[in-house]
Amino acid sequence: EVQLVESGGGLVQSGRSLRLSCAASGFIFNEYAMFWVRQAPGKGLEWVSSINWNSGNRDYADSVKGRFTISRDNAKNSLYLQMNTLRTEDTALYYCAKGARGVISYYFDSWGQGTLVTVSS
Amino acid sequence: SYVLTQPPSVSVAPGQTARITCGGTNIGSKSVHWYQQKPGQAPVLVVYDDRDRPSGIPDRFSGSNSGNTATLTISRVEAGDEADYYCQVWDNTRAAWVFGGGTKLTVL
Numbered sequence: 001e002v003q004l005v006e007s008g009g010g011l012v013q014s015g016r017s018l019r020l021s022c023a024a025s026g027f028i029f030n031e032y033a034m035f036w037v038r039q040a041p042g043k044g045l046e047w048v049s050s051i052n053w054n055s056g057n058r059d060y061a062d063s064v065k066g067r068f069t070i071s072r073d074n075a076k077n078s079l080y081l082q083m084n085t086l087r088t089e090d091t092a093l094y095y096c097a098k099g100a101r102g103v104i105s106y107y108f109d110s111w112g113q114g115t116l117v118t119v120s121s
Numbered sequence: 122s123y124v125l126t127q128p129p130s131v132s133v134a135p136g137q138t139a140r141i142t143c144g145g146t147n148i149g150s151k152s153v154h155w156y157q158q159k160p161g162q163a164p165v166l167v168v169y170d171d172r173d174r175p176s177g178i179p180d181r182f183s184g185s186n187s188g189n190t191a192t193l194t195i196s197r198v199e200a201g202d203e204a205d206y207y208c209q210v211w212d213n214t215r216a217a218w219v220f221g222g223g224t225k226l227t228v229l
Contacts, residue, residue, distance in 0.1 A: 102152050105152055105211030108156070
């Protein structure tokens with residue numbers, strides 16, 4: 001059974017940094033692309049970042065580009081999101097998701113329960 | 122940037138059919154994926170690649186995609202289907218994954 005467990009969220013002041021982690025199990029981690037998706041309180045889903053199996057390709061939403069860095073440690077079956085220069089609009093529940101390769105693009109076939117990041121002014 | 126448009130809400134009586142649309146320019150040329158999110162829970166994939174269902178998803182859930190509209194159809198709606206539903210595509214021009222704004226399905 002696929003399990004994704006996020007951690008590292010919390011309350012932080014605007015301008016500070018936070019590092020999220022996602023511990024993966026139940027699948028061969030180093031064979032899959034991984035993703036971060038966030039959801040602001042009462043709002044919809046927003047893709048944040050993605051990383052391919054060997055970290056050779058990383059993509060970011062325009063809203064976080066230059067401030068967030070995605071990484072992974074395949075030896076530890078772990079995904080990370082380093083978030084710098086946080087803004088109040090980054091307040092959200094951050095989900096880790098496993099990618100599955102579709103006909104044209106990846107989709108997200110398993111999700112964690114999320115970790116809450118609250119950025120105060 | 123590529124925009125996906127969903128109706129904010131859809132209401133349907135139990136046993137009836139719910140249709141949730143997702144509009145986008147020439148969306149028929151893309152693969153559309155659909156997620157169900159119940160209150161306080163993580164999203165769950167219900168349809169991928171326009172019309173395929175993951176294991177464990179009832180065949181009451183089906184999808185279609187043509188022209189400028191993709192549709193998630195839920196047949197014989199049950200109270201347990203009440204949730205928010207999101208469509209998603211990959212915008213290859215920006216290497217970004219895009220979600221629709223979500224549709225709240227209410228079972229009357």
